[in-house]
Amino acid sequence: MNLKISILVADDHPLLLKGLRNELLNLNFNVLEGANNGAQALEIIAKKKPTIAILDISMPLLTGFEVIKKSKESLSTTKFIILTSYKEKGFILKAKQLNISGYLLKDEPFSEIKKCIKKVLKGEFYASSVFDDVFKNEVSPQIEKIKFLSPSERTIVRLIANENSTKQIAEILSISSRTVDKHRANIISKLDLQSDSNALSVWVSKNKDLLDLV
Template identity: 60%
Template sequence: MAKNLNIIVADDHPMLLKGLTEELITNGYNVISTAENGAIALELITKLNPDIALLDIEMPLLDGFEVIKKCEGKGLKTKFIILTTHKGSRFVYKAKTLNISGYLLKDEPFIEIQNCINAIKNGNTYFSTTFNTVFETEISPELEKMKRLSPSERTIVRLIAQGNSSKDISESLYISLRTVQKHRTNILNKLDLESNLESLSVWANNHKDIILSL
């Protein structure tokens, strides 16, 4: 049964941590330890190698994503569930690129955590409906747009996402400022963005995690 799995819970809000832990235990789950920050969570996961780690995203010292990244390559059996208030595309995309088994919102009923744990026990993943909606409606369309860009244009978009100006890009790529501006115009057209000075910079900043991962 899924309730025989060893679970670690990490959240920097004491009341939330206590409430979730008690709810899990009351429902028969085996919570072997808890952590109030990411560093302790990482130490416990590495030491105890639990079946499941329930992690908040925003925690002191290390956030949930950083904990998961640092666990990679350690030969752990642990499956990760992100439990968060964040519904934004930046967080959803970042979670999608990590080896996680579940992404749940804190305002969802406890039954969703149970469904997620059961899915993991059966070798599946389980993501909040909101997670899937955000990915399908906000992230996938932007990924498709990025495919329209040439390698050179992707390089320029990546540099813009990193905060570089047209002058910076011109100097780092050893091309004229006019060439950079021409590329920017072509990129605006391919991405269906408004033809103004700031629209590409705003778009690149809003989709920074997607852009820098490609």
């Protein structure tokens, strides 16, 4: 049964790549020749259409995220699992935006990868506990705050994210600078930020990608 399921592993660390392929072969999966850079992984996915691709994030030529994005743009049916050392909010948010099937840390036992593959084949999402912890404690609270912003306020936040000044925002939206300032004050209040001049800009620089999730 497992032989019908083809798996690609892509990682630029030879020992990890070889070890993971061997473990999957022992489980009787149809394991394709591994890729040691993102461009090679993308080419294999396009040609051989594996059931699952297990990708590192940091690889030469193309990152794991870039491989996933380009594959999805080509309407690939491959399901993607990220296997990485990164547990920071930015990486987890990017993974969420790409709607991947699994997110695992490299320091976890192989049994976790096996469990993840089983879930992914059932059409379920599976991730390391740290993924859920970061999303629950760092990402979701900010998303809930953004939901309280009006459409106009979200537009202004996006314009701030694109480094537009108050004057430029006023010109783009055909409103007065005073109206923009009122919106900024309301946004600061709803986001529960300090009312100093840089607080909103700092928040936007850290959380602008969250706007795409709301």
